[in-house]
Amino acid sequence: MIMTTPTLAIHDFLLDIFFRRGADSDVGSGWGIDGLFMFIWWVSVFFFVLLMGLMGWWCWKYRRVPGKAAEPSASHNTALEITWTVIPTLILVVIFFWGYDGYLRAQMPEGSAEQVDLTAFKWGWGMTYDTGWGADETVTLGSRDDIPVFYMPEDTPVLLKMSSQDVIHSFWVPDFRTKLDVMPNRFTPYSFRAAALDEADERVKTMDVQIADSVRENVRYRDHWIFCAEYCGDLHSEMAAVMRVVSKDDYEWWKSQPRYGAGTNPVEVGEKVYIASGCATCHSVDGSAGTGPTWFEVYNRPVPFADGSELSQAEIDADPLAWDNYIRESILNPSAKIHEGYANQMPSYDGRLSDVELRGLIAYIRSLSGLDVDTENIPGFEALDEQAAESDAANAEG
Numbered sequence: 250m251i252m253t254t255p256t257l258a259i260h261d262f263l264l265d266i267f268f269r270r271g272a273d274s275d276v277g278s279g280w281g282i283d284g285l286f287m288f289i290w291w292v293s294v295f296f297f298v299l300l301m302g303l304m305g306w307w308c309w310k311y312r313r314v315p316g317k318a319a320e321p322s323a324s325h326n327t328a329l330e331i332t333w334t335v336i337p338t339l340i341l342v343v344i345f346f347w348g349y350d351g352y353l354r355a356q357m358p359e360g361s362a363e364q365v366d367l368t369a370f371k372w373g374w375g376m377t378y379d380t381g382w383g384a385d386e387t388v389t390l391g392s393r394d395d396i397p398v399f400y401m402p403e404d405t406p407v408l409l410k411m412s413s414q415d416v417i418h419s420f421w422v423p424d425f426r427t428k429l430d431v432m433p434n435r436f437t438p439y440s441f442r443a444a445a446l447d448e449a450d451e452r453v454k455t456m457d458v459q460i461a462d463s464v465r466e467n468v469r470y471r472d473h474w475i476f477c478a479e480y481c482g483d484l485h486s487e488m489a490a491v492m493r494v495v496s497k498d499d500y501e502w503w504k505s506q507p508r509y510g511a512g513t514n515p516v517e518v519g520e521k522v523y524i525a526s527g528c529a530t531c532h533s534v535d536g537s538a539g540t541g542p543t544w545f546e547v548y549n550r551p552v553p554f555a556d557g558s559e560l561s562q563a564e565i566d567a568d569p570l571a572w573d574n575y576i577r578e579s580i581l582n583p584s585a586k587i588h589e590g591y592a593n594q595m596p597s598y599d600g601r602l603s604d605v606e607l608r609g610l611i612a613y614i615r616s617l618s619g620l621d622v623d624t625e626n627i628p629g630f631e632a633l634d635e636q637a638a639e640s641d642a643a644n645a646e647g
């Protein structure tokens with residue numbers, strides 16, 4: 250015991266420095282990464298001390314002494330050669346199988362996983378849940394106040410279907426120890442099971458979560474940073490997001506809440522969709538250039554198309570819904586008409602946005618041209634009030 254206690258203290262101290270101790274268990278399926286890392290570390294320490302010690306000792310022992318003849322140097326020693334080949338090989342075999350076992354477990358998605366779409370872009374992350382919504386909460390990190398928060402269920406297999414909108418990015422959750430490239434032209438799967446929230450874990454905190462009109466009190470959560478490990482240019486290093494692990498019940502609640510309360514103004518709905526569905530990554534609302542055209546003061550203005558045709562002022566004057574329809578078509582079938590000077594890069598949102606959300610987007614874009622939005626006359630928003638009333642009733646019951 251006298252021998253092992255100080256050694257363990259050093260071990261724990263190192264775990265603290267290297268990993269913020271205990272975090273290996275953040276992926277509940279346990280990939281054994283910390284253990285393997287520490288094994289390699291201690292093997293390296295052992296051999297470093299052994300070899301440097303021997304070297305130092307022999308340097309001293311066989312130093313040149315006046316009047317003493319030099320030792321003859323052996324050219325070959327079979328027993329020695331075999332020993333220092335076999336022992337390191339055995340150690341490498343252990344490291345290989347240990348690592349391969351963890352690698353396989355990290356690669357294999359568990360059955361019936363919760364699937365979430367993850368998109369990487371210059372310079373940020375977006376997630377789209379099966380409800381069509383993404384993050385609707387942000388936190389501040391350094392100079393950026395738009396770091397999205399992604400909710401995830403504890404102790405549940407999750408499969409992230411990852412793709413990039415532009416260059417190669419690398420999805421990295423330091424607490425989970427693994428990273429995986431995110432490509433522009435194919436999906437890569439990242440699967441994990443976040444560990445259950447443990448009362449004893451000092452990173453587990455509690456807060457009230459509010460979505461539109463509903464508040465859920467005392468939601469327990471643990472945050473993990475998400476970063477991009479593709480440090481090849483510009484701002485990959487600033488791509489951050491938060492993975493917020495909550496209980497399964499809280500996760501289901503979070504996902505199922507209507508994002509707008511009773512009587513929400515359509516412009517607000519549109520603004521929320523603009524952020525939550527990731528339009529903001531390509532479209533500005535202040536006139537500045539982006540991957541897509543800005544939405545600032547564009548409503549009811551003529552639009553030139555790449556094929557030489559246009560949405561003309563005459564058409565707009567003749568049909569008060571011309572721009573509304575153009576927006577609708579641009580969202581559901583973006584390649585139908587390509588705005589001149591832009592690439593056909595917008596993903597289709599067909600099936601991902603509800604009618605209320607489409608109408609909200611139209612109202613929002615309209616409002617950015619300083620036009621009044623007459624809520625009363627936008628059909629579909631009565632339904633929103635009903636939906637909110639229903640969810641209030643459901644919340645009151647549950």
Ligand SMILES: [Cu+2]
Binds near residue numbers: 369477478484485
């Ligand atoms: Cu990146």
